[in-house]
Amino acid sequence: MSDWIEIGTLNDIPKLGARVVTAKENDIAVFRTAEDKIFAVKDECPHKQGPLSQGIVHGNKVACPLHDWKIQLDSGVAVAPDEGCTATYPIKMEGDKIMLSLVPNEGCPNN
Numbered sequence: 001m002s003d004w005i006e007i008g009t010l011n012d013i014p015k016l017g018a019r020v021v022t023a024k025e026n027d028i029a030v031f032r033t034a035e036d037k038i039f040a041v042k043d044e045c046p047h048k049q050g051p052l053s054q055g056i057v058h059g060n061k062v063a064c065p066l067h068d069w070k071i072q073l074d075s076g077v078a079v080a081p082d083e084g085c086t087a088t089y090p091i092k093m094e095g096d097k098i099m100l101s102l103v104p105n106e107g108c109p110n111n
C-alpha cells in the first residue's frame, strides 16, 4: 500500500534542519543531512516524546532536544545505551521534489 504526498523540494529544508509534516494522527519530522540525504521519522522521541524536529542533526543521527538521546534517522533506533525506536517513513525523490509516504516502515514496535 502506498500513500505518497509531495512535501516540497530539497531547498525547502535547510541543511541540518527539519520541517514538520502533519499527517493523520502523527507529526512527521523530515530531516536533511549535511550530505543532502532526506529522512522522515515520527516527530516524537522514544524516551519521553521530545520533538525530534527541534534536535541537532549530525551525520545520520539527530540528538533529541530534551535529554540528548541520539536517534538514528535511517532506522529510528536509539543509539545504545539508550533503547527504543521511533517510526520511520519512506522518502523518495522525484526530480527535486521530495515524496513522503504516510505508511510507516515496518520494524519499529512503536509504530
Ligand code: FES
Pocket: 045, 046, 047, 048, 049, 050, 064, 065, 066, 067, 068, 069
Ligand atoms: S525525550 Fe528525547 S531524550 Fe528524553
